[in-house]
Structure formats: C-alpha cells, structure tokens
Amino acid sequence: MMKVVGGPYDSVEVEKKVSLWWNQNRIFQKMVESKKGAELFRFLEGPPTVNGFMHVGHARGRAMKDVVLRYKTMAGYDVWRRAGWDCQGLPVELEVEKKFGISSKKEIEEKIGLQKFVEECQKLVDFYLNHWRNNSERLGLWLDYDLAYETRKRDYIEFVWWALKEADKKGLLTEDFKVVPRCPRCETSLSSHEVAQGYATTTDPSIYVKFPIQGKENEFIIIWTTTPWTLPGDEAVSIHPRNNYTKVSVRNEVWILAEQLVERVMKDLKVNQYKVIDVFPGKKLEGTKYIHPLLEEVPAQSEHKGKFDHAIICGEHVTLEEGTGCVHTAPAHGPEDFEIGKKYSLPIFCPVSGDGHFTSEGGKYAGLFVKESDSKIIADLEKKGLLLKASTLEHEYPFCWRCNTPLIYLADKQWFLKVESVKKRILEENKATSWVPDWAGSSRFEDWLANSGDWCISRSRVWGSPLPVWICQKCGNKHVVGTLKELTKEAKTLPENLDLHRPWIDEVVFKCGKCGEDMRRVEYVLDCWLDSGVAHSASIDYLKDKRLFEILYPYDFITEAIDQTRGWFYSLVFTGVILFDNSPYKRVLCQGLMLDRYGQKMSKSKGNVIWASEAMEKIGADPLRVYILWKSSPWDSLSFDYDETEQVKRWLSILWNIFSFATTYMNLDEFNPNELQIEKIKEHLRPEDRWLLSRTQSLVKNVTANLDALYLNQAIRDILTFITEDLSRFYIRLIRRRTWVEKKDPDKQAVYATLYESLSTILRILAPFAPYVSEELYQALVRSNDSNAPESVHMAVWPRAKDEWIDDELEANMALINDMLEKVYTSRQRAKLKLRWPVQTLYVSPLEEKVKRAVEALKEIFLDQANAKTLEILEAGEIPTSVNVRVDLNFQEAGPQFKEKIPEISSLIRKVDGRVVKQEVFKNGKYFLTLRNKEIVELSPNLLVFKEELPENLTASESSYSKIYLDITRTPELLAESLAKEVLRRAQIMRKEMNLKVDEYVDVAIKVLEDETLGTLQTVKNFLATEIRAQKLSILQKDLELSGEAYVKEWEIDGETITICITRLNKID
RNA sequence: GGGCCGGUAGCUCAGUUUGGUUAGAGCACACGGCUGAUAACCGUGCGGUCGGGAGUCCAAAUCUCCUCCGGCCCA
Incomplete structure (x- = not known):
C-alpha cells in the first residue's frame, strides 16, 4: 500500500525524523559499501579550520561539496570523501590567550607555560571539532568522518616533516631575511x-x-x-x-x-x-x-x-x-x-x-x-x-x-620554500587544471602564481607543526628531520612519550655530525597552510602505505572559496609539484563569498554573522541548502537574506503537496506501481501524460548536464521550475478530474503510472540538493510499495534520460497551447467571465501553421482548460464570419507614396470587404486595387490598417502566435452549468470544513428562493449529486428539516440566497 | 598602483560566450480569478536612461575604448 504523505511540510521535523532513520539503519555506511569496486571519484576535502563556529558561508561551500558527492555516488562512482580538520595555527592560540586573559607570546612563556598552553589548544580544538562535525552532519554533508584526518595528529605532522626534508633535498628549503611588522613590547x-x-x-x-x-x-x-x-x-x-x-x-x-x-x-x-x-x-x-x-x-x-x-x-x-x-x-x-x-x-x-x-x-x-x-x-x-x-x-x-x-x-631570519625553480612547472600544471569558472584559474590564479614570491613557512609561535630543523650551536651545521624513525634513532636526548608539539619537541637534541656539539631545534612552528597544503598525501597514510596514494593522487575534484587562491589552492599545487612534480587536483570549483542581506561582508565585529546552526534550526537544512544553491552561481557572491528563504520553503511545500495529493489518491485506489508500469498502459496515455513524461526526461537531461558542468544553481533552478510550473501549475490541475473517476479506470491508471514515473524520477535528481525531504518522500512513494527498491534514495541510481520518451514537438505544442490559454484568460477577464462559467465557442485564428497543428493535436486539453464547449480552428489569418472587418489606409505610410491619389484609393479600399483584403494580404503579402483610370495599385501590409468590429457576443485577444475569439453568449444550458458549479464549489468548501473523507458519501439538501433557480438546478441535479457525492440530493423552496448531524450554511450566489445543508452519514470514529 | 569579479524593474536574479522581433523571470504592490493536493495557486496591471560616456555596425544589454560605483586579491 502506498504510504500517504500528510500534513503540511515541516522541514525541521522531517529532517529530525530522517536523520534518526539514517543513523539507525547505517544508511551512509551502506551507501558507501554498495559502491565498493566501482570506478573511483576522488574528492579531497579542504579541511575547515576548527576554530570558531560554522556560519552560513561555510555551509554554502559544504552544501556544494555534498551535492557533487551525492550526485557522483548516485551516478555510479565509488566516491573518496574522507573528512579533514585543520587544527593548528594562530587563531586557536589567540582564543586560548583570551581564555587565560593574556595577550602575547611573552606572557604565554612567562605566565602560563608552553605545556599548559598547548594542552589548552588541544582542548579547544576538540570542542570546535565536535561542533563542526555535528553541524556538518546536520547540514547533510556526507563525508567519512570516522576516518577524518587532523593536522595536529602525529602521523600528519610526520608527513609535513617528510615533505620539508624532500624540499630540502631539492635545495628548496632556505633561511632568509624577511621584514615583518613587530610589536617591540610584546616582542x-x-x-x-x-x-x-x-x-x-x-x-x-x-x-x-x-x-x-x-x-x-x-x-x-x-x-x-x-x-x-x-x-x-x-x-x-x-x-x-x-x-x-x-x-x-x-x-x-x-x-x-x-x-x-x-x-x-x-x-x-x-x-x-x-x-x-x-x-x-x-x-x-x-x-x-x-x-x-x-x-x-x-x-x-x-x-x-x-x-x-x-x-x-x-x-x-x-x-x-x-x-x-x-x-x-x-x-x-x-x-x-x-x-x-x-x-x-x-x-x-x-x-x-x-x-x-x-x-x-x-x-x-x-x-x-x-x-x-x-x-x-x-x-x-x-x-x-x-x-x-x-x-x-x-x-x-x-x-x-x-x-x-x-x-x-x-x-x-625566517624559513622559506623557494619558488623560482618550480614556478614553471606550477604554471604548466595550472594550465592543465580545469577551473569552474574558467577565469578563476586562467586569470586570477595564474596572475597570483606568476607573481608569487618565496613562501615564508616559519612562524614564531607555539601551536603548530614544529619546524624540523636542528642547528649546531657551534658550527651552524643544519639537520632536517624527515621521519619519526630518524628522530628516535638519531636523537641524543629524547623525552619519553614524545608529543611532536612544542614544548616537548624542543627538548630533543642531536649530536652534530661535523663537530660533535649539541644541535638544537630552531624554535619555529610552521605556517598552517603548509599543514593543509599536504593534505593530498598526509591524509592517506603515505609514509606507511602508498597504496591509497597510488589510486587517489591526483584527485579529481576540490572546491573551496575564491579566497583560497592564496591559501589552499596554492599550497596544494606548490607542495604537489615539489614532491611529485604534478598538481594534486584536476578540477576546481571556485566558490563565491557569502555576504549579509545588504551585500556586506559578514564579520564578528559588525555583528552580522549568521551561524549555520541557527539557520538550520530556523528554516531547516534542506531549505537552507536549496536557497543557497539556487540563489546565485557557485562562484558569485551571495547576499544571504532570511526573507528570501521563505520562497524556497514555499516551493518545497508545493512539492510536498504534490506528493500529498498523489499518495492520497494512489492509496485510495490501491495503485501498485510495480504492477502498472508505463509500458503496460501505454495505449491509455493521453497527450498530457506523454507531455509530462517527455518533460521529465528533458529535465533529467538538463540537470545532468548542468551538474556535470558544476552549474549547480542552473540544475536546482530547473528542478524547481519543473515542480512549480509543469507539475503543480499545469499537469496536476489538468488531471485532477481524471483521478475522481470511480474504480480501476485505465485512464486513471495512466495518470497514476505517469505521475509515479515522474515523481520517482524527480526524487532522485532532487536528492543531492535536498537530501532529507527527498528521502522522506521516497520512503512514502517508492519504498512503501517496493521492498526491492534501494533502501534509501541516496542509494538509488541516477536516472538516465530516456531519449525515446522525449517528444520535442509535443513539448513545443503544449507551450503554444499554454500561450493561447493565457490569452483566453485575458479575454475572460475583460468580459468579466469567471473561468468557472463555461462558454460556447472558441475561435482560434493561427498566425503560423505550427499553431494550427498544435491546436488540432491538443484540442481537448485546450477546450478543457479554457472551459469552452466547441473549438473552431480557422485558417491562418482567417476571421470568424460574424466579425466585420474594415480596412483603411495607413496614411502616414501611404501618404508619401501615393500623394494626390490618396482620396481615391482610400475611398475605394474602404468599400472592399476587409476580410477579403486581409486574407489576400496574409496569403500573398499584397493586395491589388484597380483605380478608375485602370491603374493597378499594389498595397503592401504596412500601407493598410485593419479594424475588426466585434459583435457583442465576441471578445478577442492576440498573442504572438495566434488570435483568439471567445463567444460569450450565455445560453440557458450554460447558465445552468455555471450555477451548478457555483453551488458545487460551495458544497465542496463545506465538505472540507466538515473534515469529510474525500470519498465519503453524504445527504444534501439545497434551498432556493426563486422558481427559476429551482428549475435551473433541477436540470443539473444528477451532476451535482455525483460531484458532491450525495446519496440523496433534494432541491427545495421550503425550509429545511435539520437533523443533528447536519451542517448548514447560507450563501449569496448572483444576488440570491441559497442554503446548503450537508448531512454526514457515517458516525465520526 | 596592478589583477580579477560584479553593476539589467522597488528587491533578488536570467539574458552577454555566438550582436538580430517588443530586454525576461520570481518576489513585492494593485485588481481580478481558481481551489477536495494547496497557510497554496492562476491571470492582468504597475514597474527598465540594461551604472555613465564615446566608438564599431543596417542593428549593441551583448563587441571595443574610456569612466564611475561595489567586492575580492595583490602591491
């Protein structure tokens, strides 16, 4: 049985439920397992600095990462997605200083002691790391957190050392002067x-x-x-x-x-x-x-x-x-x-x-x-x-x-990595890198690379990877340590349980190989950009086991914000070229910055920072993700505005409501998608069904292409437009009546099969963007019926666009029909004709041949949506016979050409039937007029003005494709139907207010005042009874007899008071 | 001072690669309509010196040059 999606969409509620379910059922792990052995997609996570909290700017980058990774997973790749955390550096130290109430390095040494200070740094990192992991998971970013790399770990630091030793071997590690701003008091x-x-x-x-x-x-x-x-x-x-x-x-x-x-x-x-x-x-x-x-x-x-x-x-x-x-x-x-x-x-x-x-x-x-x-x-x-x-x-x-x-x-004196000898290779490697957008790599990053100087990697601080350089106190001999083994084997003094951080590492002393004196470590730590810069290898146990390195390096994809031009993008390519002579990444998506709603940079001092946790609590992770991805290109800056997220929530609500509608009726009719696939019911598909299937496939095609190009906003925009325009606004409205038919009607089955096909496809392409709500709806629509379906939407296979279902002509025809329908609505509005009131005849005068074909092909839909009884398709340029066409000269144009002949031509042309002239002009592009002196004048369209005189019963409007005439004559039959629909609508409102089940039967009594109204309603009694689901329907002029279960309401319809009484048959449970 | 990005309706954005009919959406606002999926939705209207100037061209939001404003990075 189809599980019914009920209630209004509550993002936060859904996400709580789904994330609990994911955890209990180990969905992430299962998803990873299911792709083992598939082709690899290698993603390298740029480690966030775990200092401070995650704000919506971080959330933006993380949402982008997740979309790509989920998409690639569904597309069949085994995605390498190890999480990572950048743990060391000045910001951590500054916060710890604040905690101790001190403000300089001197005070750390004198008042706190390095050991206590570093221990406090570790604790602070633990705290923030926990925060970051929780919020990343809450956002739905699926990374391998259990095996996350941390730059503060022993193995990691060891790799940094190894990298420096390699650089030293190549003569790239040097000591040199650097001019730095310095506080003489804090030293x-x-x-x-x-x-x-x-x-x-x-x-x-x-x-x-x-x-x-x-x-x-x-x-x-x-x-x-x-x-x-x-x-x-x-x-x-x-x-x-x-x-x-x-x-x-x-x-x-x-x-x-x-x-x-x-x-x-x-x-x-x-x-x-x-x-x-x-x-x-x-x-x-x-x-x-x-x-x-x-x-x-x-x-x-x-x-x-x-x-x-x-x-x-x-x-x-x-x-x-x-x-x-x-x-x-x-x-x-x-x-x-x-x-x-x-x-x-x-x-x-x-x-x-x-x-x-x-x-x-x-x-x-x-x-x-x-x-x-x-x-x-x-x-x-x-x-x-x-x-x-x-x-x-x-x-x-x-x-x-x-x-x-x-x-x-x-x-x-500082320590540097020299750039000159590797610069050429770095530039070459960058040329071979695919950048999105292109200018980020070809202009901006290249400019940075070309102008980059030697990289100062030493910092006179405490909390960082120590510089692995020991200098002889006597002869100045330099010793660079590359591995732990080297350290433990060769050190003269070695503290027990050595932590590689300061101050412990400073106690390690070597014996100088040249003069035998003590060698002491140069008391610098390293720039934390060097830590993250070697993540390509340090994160995968390179020193212990090269197997991962061999399959992962270089990585397929990285994505970070544009400010990483001077940061991670640079440190990666620099170290990659130094160590392995190539760039560690093949493709980069460069993200724009997040600003506040006024376009100002978010900063603590301005107080305009929006924290990710707050946003997720307030609007939910899915709406946050969709909003962020939808609003601008990944590489453009984005002004975050809570008000605008409301719109996104409304769109997701529409999606939710579509599913609510679909599952309600499918459940009611016991529709089983596994028994009734599209193929089986093909001959019952109506044009609108084939249209939706075609549109769905076109959508899949576009979304896939946009995701491949990393145009994430285009992809999600296409999906949202499809949901609101094609599904909600058009298809659902169109097929509603077909779902009301009783029993297992094949026409209804066709609707269900079509809708199921489209909805189950939508879920899969939406899943990377809005992982929670997609999962919830997938469980209801798909999994509740099919235990063989993948357990989670995130384990489902990315749909392949079925080209054979795409019917471009049908899509184009439908677009034309919609264009014309708009014109019908315009005409109705001008004539003050509610859409609920049917009209008799609709004339279409196509301006192009393709319009005629479209109207012929989709005549029924057109009539239905226009609420008209008959359709007259005229020839191109033809005008309904009851319309009088007058023709005259366009004096402004014709004047200069004909001069003194104007009065004669004008009086002659006015006497001709305008309809004939118009048709002639439309067909041949000109009309010939014979003057009294037998002279033949050629009149081109620009010289003529046509004026249509509509009879009272017609109203017209024109689009770029066609002209539409609407016969608004109100016959007794039409009036009766109109009245019936007015009554029906109110009765339906009452049913809803009574909380009746959709298919529940009732007794109905209607009291009217006028004889005429009574007579009119009698003619549509059967129609009303069926539509209101009335077992008994009476239309009276006397007062109603009321029972206890009756719900009565008085309505004003066209100036007359009509009382409707609905009686519940079943007791409320 | 240099590099890069952006400037289009009150707001948020498409459109610029490849010049071509009347520059489009959504939101907001006004009026009307629809509704047994709907705290929804639909239509109509209002709203544009396409930042400014010059040039090329039959034709410029789109190409070129200059310039102003905002942002990022570098000096």
Missing part, C-alpha cells in the same frame, strides 16, 4: 590580519634631509621621511625610473628631486628663490652614489661598499603623492625596501633588536629605543647641515592591537 611579529585592525592616527616627525652626492660639491639628493630612526639602516635612495626628475639650483647648492614635486617641496621648505636647471627621466640617476648622512655616527655603514650601496636605485613603487619622489630605503625596515634591496643586492642591515633597541651596530645610538633616537638623529643631522626641515605630521600608522605600541618593521 612578537604580527600577521597582516593583525596589523590591519590596529591602524590609528598619530603624530610623527616629518623631516627633509639632504644626502650629499659623491664627488660633487654642494650637490644633494633630497629625501623626506617620518621615521628618522630608520636612517642608520639606510642603504639607498629609490626613485621612479619613468618619472621626470630635476636639478634645482637653490642658493649655491644643487638639489635633486621629482619635477612634479618641486613647487610643493619648495613651498614647504619656504624656499622662494630657486631655478630648475635640468630635467631628465629618473632612470638616468640609477647608480649615482651618495654619502650616507650618518656615516660618522654609524661606523658599520662604512663597510657597505657594494655597487649600489648608498646609491640611487629605481623602483616602480615610488609614488609622487608625498615627499620628494626620492625615497630613503632601509631594506631591514620596510617590506618594499627589502624587496628592492634584494633586487639590487643591498645589505640587509638591521641595527635594531627585537625589543626595539639599537644594537652595537647602531654605533652612536646603541642601546637607545628607536622612538627615543628620533630626536637625537634629527639633532645630529642638523649639526651636520644636512637637515632641511623638521616638523611633525598627523597620519595613519599601525599599532599593536593588544598593547597599542607603535609597530616597527624589522628584518628577521
């Missing part, structure tokens, strides 16, 4: 993210300094700076190669600066008399040497004698918005300075230590805090006559977000 470096949140307005010195040009008397290059303390570290002056520079004569001196800035600088320096003596492009200055302005104060500078040390160099980064266009360059104190310094092989001279004090290399300033040195340096410059002006400036400068200390940029 820690800050990430760019941290820097961004600490900008504030502050007052700093603003000084102009003259740098004497070597070998020239009184010639200077003029620079401007707000950080005098960086002058001891100055190594060069940068100028823009393509901007013009000038030599300006001031008093007895020559100054060099950018042409464009001369006026402004002179004004600022209060120099009134000057003369520009030369103008030339900056490039010409390259290599010009100057004397370091603090050479005497900072003796270490005199050792810098390279080709470009203390020289003018060229840099595209030089702007002409402030200063002099000549930029003092200290490679150790600015990222841009550092970059250009490397290009010109300048020394990375950093006379400042991590706490912001000058070291002994700072000469005269040794021991001074940088900010305190500013005034001393200014005074020294003044003394030497090199200072042009010292004032102050208000500007934006970054401060430490924790302690509000101004940040300083310092060069620091």
Whole structure:
C-alpha cells in the first residue's frame, strides 16, 4: 500500500525524523559499501579550520561539496570523501590567550607555560571539532568522518616533516631575511590580519634631509621621511625610473628631486628663490652614489661598499603623492625596501633588536629605543647641515592591537620554500587544471602564481607543526628531520612519550655530525597552510602505505572559496609539484563569498554573522541548502537574506503537496506501481501524460548536464521550475478530474503510472540538493510499495534520460497551447467571465501553421482548460464570419507614396470587404486595387490598417502566435452549468470544513428562493449529486428539516440566497 | 598602483560566450480569478536612461575604448 504523505511540510521535523532513520539503519555506511569496486571519484576535502563556529558561508561551500558527492555516488562512482580538520595555527592560540586573559607570546612563556598552553589548544580544538562535525552532519554533508584526518595528529605532522626534508633535498628549503611588522613590547611579529585592525592616527616627525652626492660639491639628493630612526639602516635612495626628475639650483647648492614635486617641496621648505636647471627621466640617476648622512655616527655603514650601496636605485613603487619622489630605503625596515634591496643586492642591515633597541651596530645610538633616537638623529643631522626641515605630521600608522605600541618593521631570519625553480612547472600544471569558472584559474590564479614570491613557512609561535630543523650551536651545521624513525634513532636526548608539539619537541637534541656539539631545534612552528597544503598525501597514510596514494593522487575534484587562491589552492599545487612534480587536483570549483542581506561582508565585529546552526534550526537544512544553491552561481557572491528563504520553503511545500495529493489518491485506489508500469498502459496515455513524461526526461537531461558542468544553481533552478510550473501549475490541475473517476479506470491508471514515473524520477535528481525531504518522500512513494527498491534514495541510481520518451514537438505544442490559454484568460477577464462559467465557442485564428497543428493535436486539453464547449480552428489569418472587418489606409505610410491619389484609393479600399483584403494580404503579402483610370495599385501590409468590429457576443485577444475569439453568449444550458458549479464549489468548501473523507458519501439538501433557480438546478441535479457525492440530493423552496448531524450554511450566489445543508452519514470514529 | 569579479524593474536574479522581433523571470504592490493536493495557486496591471560616456555596425544589454560605483586579491 502506498504510504500517504500528510500534513503540511515541516522541514525541521522531517529532517529530525530522517536523520534518526539514517543513523539507525547505517544508511551512509551502506551507501558507501554498495559502491565498493566501482570506478573511483576522488574528492579531497579542504579541511575547515576548527576554530570558531560554522556560519552560513561555510555551509554554502559544504552544501556544494555534498551535492557533487551525492550526485557522483548516485551516478555510479565509488566516491573518496574522507573528512579533514585543520587544527593548528594562530587563531586557536589567540582564543586560548583570551581564555587565560593574556595577550602575547611573552606572557604565554612567562605566565602560563608552553605545556599548559598547548594542552589548552588541544582542548579547544576538540570542542570546535565536535561542533563542526555535528553541524556538518546536520547540514547533510556526507563525508567519512570516522576516518577524518587532523593536522595536529602525529602521523600528519610526520608527513609535513617528510615533505620539508624532500624540499630540502631539492635545495628548496632556505633561511632568509624577511621584514615583518613587530610589536617591540610584546616582542612578537604580527600577521597582516593583525596589523590591519590596529591602524590609528598619530603624530610623527616629518623631516627633509639632504644626502650629499659623491664627488660633487654642494650637490644633494633630497629625501623626506617620518621615521628618522630608520636612517642608520639606510642603504639607498629609490626613485621612479619613468618619472621626470630635476636639478634645482637653490642658493649655491644643487638639489635633486621629482619635477612634479618641486613647487610643493619648495613651498614647504619656504624656499622662494630657486631655478630648475635640468630635467631628465629618473632612470638616468640609477647608480649615482651618495654619502650616507650618518656615516660618522654609524661606523658599520662604512663597510657597505657594494655597487649600489648608498646609491640611487629605481623602483616602480615610488609614488609622487608625498615627499620628494626620492625615497630613503632601509631594506631591514620596510617590506618594499627589502624587496628592492634584494633586487639590487643591498645589505640587509638591521641595527635594531627585537625589543626595539639599537644594537652595537647602531654605533652612536646603541642601546637607545628607536622612538627615543628620533630626536637625537634629527639633532645630529642638523649639526651636520644636512637637515632641511623638521616638523611633525598627523597620519595613519599601525599599532599593536593588544598593547597599542607603535609597530616597527624589522628584518628577521625566517624559513622559506623557494619558488623560482618550480614556478614553471606550477604554471604548466595550472594550465592543465580545469577551473569552474574558467577565469578563476586562467586569470586570477595564474596572475597570483606568476607573481608569487618565496613562501615564508616559519612562524614564531607555539601551536603548530614544529619546524624540523636542528642547528649546531657551534658550527651552524643544519639537520632536517624527515621521519619519526630518524628522530628516535638519531636523537641524543629524547623525552619519553614524545608529543611532536612544542614544548616537548624542543627538548630533543642531536649530536652534530661535523663537530660533535649539541644541535638544537630552531624554535619555529610552521605556517598552517603548509599543514593543509599536504593534505593530498598526509591524509592517506603515505609514509606507511602508498597504496591509497597510488589510486587517489591526483584527485579529481576540490572546491573551496575564491579566497583560497592564496591559501589552499596554492599550497596544494606548490607542495604537489615539489614532491611529485604534478598538481594534486584536476578540477576546481571556485566558490563565491557569502555576504549579509545588504551585500556586506559578514564579520564578528559588525555583528552580522549568521551561524549555520541557527539557520538550520530556523528554516531547516534542506531549505537552507536549496536557497543557497539556487540563489546565485557557485562562484558569485551571495547576499544571504532570511526573507528570501521563505520562497524556497514555499516551493518545497508545493512539492510536498504534490506528493500529498498523489499518495492520497494512489492509496485510495490501491495503485501498485510495480504492477502498472508505463509500458503496460501505454495505449491509455493521453497527450498530457506523454507531455509530462517527455518533460521529465528533458529535465533529467538538463540537470545532468548542468551538474556535470558544476552549474549547480542552473540544475536546482530547473528542478524547481519543473515542480512549480509543469507539475503543480499545469499537469496536476489538468488531471485532477481524471483521478475522481470511480474504480480501476485505465485512464486513471495512466495518470497514476505517469505521475509515479515522474515523481520517482524527480526524487532522485532532487536528492543531492535536498537530501532529507527527498528521502522522506521516497520512503512514502517508492519504498512503501517496493521492498526491492534501494533502501534509501541516496542509494538509488541516477536516472538516465530516456531519449525515446522525449517528444520535442509535443513539448513545443503544449507551450503554444499554454500561450493561447493565457490569452483566453485575458479575454475572460475583460468580459468579466469567471473561468468557472463555461462558454460556447472558441475561435482560434493561427498566425503560423505550427499553431494550427498544435491546436488540432491538443484540442481537448485546450477546450478543457479554457472551459469552452466547441473549438473552431480557422485558417491562418482567417476571421470568424460574424466579425466585420474594415480596412483603411495607413496614411502616414501611404501618404508619401501615393500623394494626390490618396482620396481615391482610400475611398475605394474602404468599400472592399476587409476580410477579403486581409486574407489576400496574409496569403500573398499584397493586395491589388484597380483605380478608375485602370491603374493597378499594389498595397503592401504596412500601407493598410485593419479594424475588426466585434459583435457583442465576441471578445478577442492576440498573442504572438495566434488570435483568439471567445463567444460569450450565455445560453440557458450554460447558465445552468455555471450555477451548478457555483453551488458545487460551495458544497465542496463545506465538505472540507466538515473534515469529510474525500470519498465519503453524504445527504444534501439545497434551498432556493426563486422558481427559476429551482428549475435551473433541477436540470443539473444528477451532476451535482455525483460531484458532491450525495446519496440523496433534494432541491427545495421550503425550509429545511435539520437533523443533528447536519451542517448548514447560507450563501449569496448572483444576488440570491441559497442554503446548503450537508448531512454526514457515517458516525465520526 | 596592478589583477580579477560584479553593476539589467522597488528587491533578488536570467539574458552577454555566438550582436538580430517588443530586454525576461520570481518576489513585492494593485485588481481580478481558481481551489477536495494547496497557510497554496492562476491571470492582468504597475514597474527598465540594461551604472555613465564615446566608438564599431543596417542593428549593441551583448563587441571595443574610456569612466564611475561595489567586492575580492595583490602591491
């Protein structure tokens, strides 16, 4: 027996029920089992950082993953879908710091202790990991969670080490300087993210300094700076190669600066008399040497004698918005300075230590805090006559977000993976990768790759994979550890039960192979992007057993948000090429970002974040998924708006109601889908049935193609349109009457077979998008009848489109019929004719031949839906005989052509029967008129105007395909039928209000006031009795005798009061 | 400053690859209708300088150039 889908659609309720059922019956495991041995589809899960909660943006990416994986599974693949979690990194540390009420690395070491701190990080990760797994499962994302990989696990870290050792063998692991923003008080470096949140307005010195040009008397290059303390570290002056520079004569001196800035600088320096003596492009200055302005104060500078040390160099980064266009360059104190310094092989001279004090290399300033040195340096410059002006400036400068200390940029030793030698391979591999959308790979990612520099992989933090590098304290010998085995075998001291994290790993000491001294670990941890970047192999036990690697690598598919261009997409391809010389992924779906309803980025500080758990509780996982997938292309940004999810819920409700309708009647009629397949009842299929079957197959075809192309929104949109337009709006409405027929009528059986076929197909293609509701409906419609059917819709086979069922002509004809029906409704509305009132005749005047064929083929549907008795199909361009057609000239067009002949032509053409002219014009494209002087005039359609004069009983409307005339004459028979339908409708409302079963019989009495009404109703008594399911039907003029079970209601119909009384026959149980 | 994405009705989006009839949907709003699957649904109406400017072309939302606004990434 068909299980009936009842009640209104309650997504949350359905999902609770289904997920319980899934768990109890181990459906996920069974699904996985059932695909063992099939062709593999290899998916690599990008591990979410398990820090913080899952928001709807995360849910979006996870919904996309799930759609693809479920689809591929149903399509017959054995899908590799191991879950993974990114556990380490700064965000976890920051949250733990907050928990302890501290805010710097220094405090971790001094107040908490590394061990306690790391243990707390582990606990926090446990907490969030649990949250993420629960919410992912609630969302319906089916991954293999039990075997999930975690970047904090021993085996995982071991692989990261192995990868670094491989990189080292290839000469790609190096130590180098990097300029990083640093808080001198917390003694820690800050990430760019941290820097961004600490900008504030502050007052700093603003000084102009003259740098004497070597070998020239009184010639200077003029620079401007707000950080005098960086002058001891100055190594060069940068100028823009393509901007013009000038030599300006001031008093007895020559100054060099950018042409464009001369006026402004002179004004600022209060120099009134000057003369520009030369103008030339900056490039010409390259290599010009100057004397370091603090050479005497900072003796270490005199050792810098390279080709470009203390020289003018060229840099595209030089702007002409402030200063002099000549930029003092200290490679150790600015990222841009550092970059250009490397290009010109300048020394990375950093006379400042991590706490912001000058070291002994700072000469005269040794021991001074940088900010305190500013005034001393200014005074020294003044003394030497090199200072042009010292004032102050208000500007934006970054401060430490924790302690509000101004940040300083310092060069620091860090570890890098070198990119140069592998870049070509990475670019090649990226070209071979399939990106959706294409531009994400071919433009955006390629641009990033082409411009990427060496990857700084070291972090001066605690909670991360430790850098596996040990350095000899004496001779500087370097030892990179690649495996645990190597560690345990070769270490000189090894703590018991070694945890690979800090602080335990820091206790491991090696003996130097060269000099025998102790080797200690370099106290860095690794960038967490390196952790996730090796997920391609670290997640599958590569070091222990390569079998999985051999079948999985490279993976078929990954999908993450567009911001992973610089993150995971990059770290994957980088490590893949380094280790295995190819990219770990073949295809990428790039996801857009999730914004709030106003298009603003969601952020905690704005307070506009929508958590996934909240959304799922509020609207349910299915509606959330469908909404997210439906609203925009996967790669476009999406503004999340709760109000809009209502629409999606309504659509799913329609689906639910369709099933409610279908299962109710199928159950009532004991329809058995297994006995009655389409093939068996083929000859009873009506055109609308064949149409629905055709539409269903077309839909399957489109959805499959869109899923293959990863146009997920197109796929779900097509499904939703089919459900609302084709099924609900059209087919169900059309076949409703056929389901009311008693007994096992083949015409009704055809409806059921058709509906069953279509609905069971829809469920399967909807399953990846809305897994819960699809399951619930599948269990009711399919599984309740067929114990041989797959246990779950997610174990069912993806439908293959049956081309032989697709009838393009039928679909096109039906579209034409619908177009015409719209016009009928328009006409009815104009004539104030309710659709419930039948009309006698409908004339169709097709404008194209195909319309005629469509109407002929689907005449019955057309009449039925239009509620008309007879249909007259006219020839193309023909007009019903009762319509008078008048023809006249289009004077605007005809005037210039015929000029003085116009009056005659006009009077002649008016006398002709317009119908004849119109038909002639329609057939031949022209009409010939003979004038009194025998001249023959050719009239083309654009010269003529036709005016139809409709008789009172006709109303007309026109579409691009046809013209429709409706005969609205109301005969007594039509009036009787109209009245019957009015009464019927009200009786049906009453039945519903009485909560009668659909097929329950009743007694009915109808009281009318007018004799005429009584007579009219008598003529349709049988019709009424059948439709209301009245065992006894009486139509009276006297008062009704009421029994206790009777339900009575008075109605106003066309100004007359009609009382309907319905009596229940069966007792209520 | 560079790269990429987007800008179409009050709102959310199609359409742009490949130029071609009157630029389409849904929501919202107004009016009307339908209803024994329906807290549903249907019709009609209202609503458009296709961000702006210039160009190419018989023809531009669509191609080219410039420009403005928003977003992401990089400097």
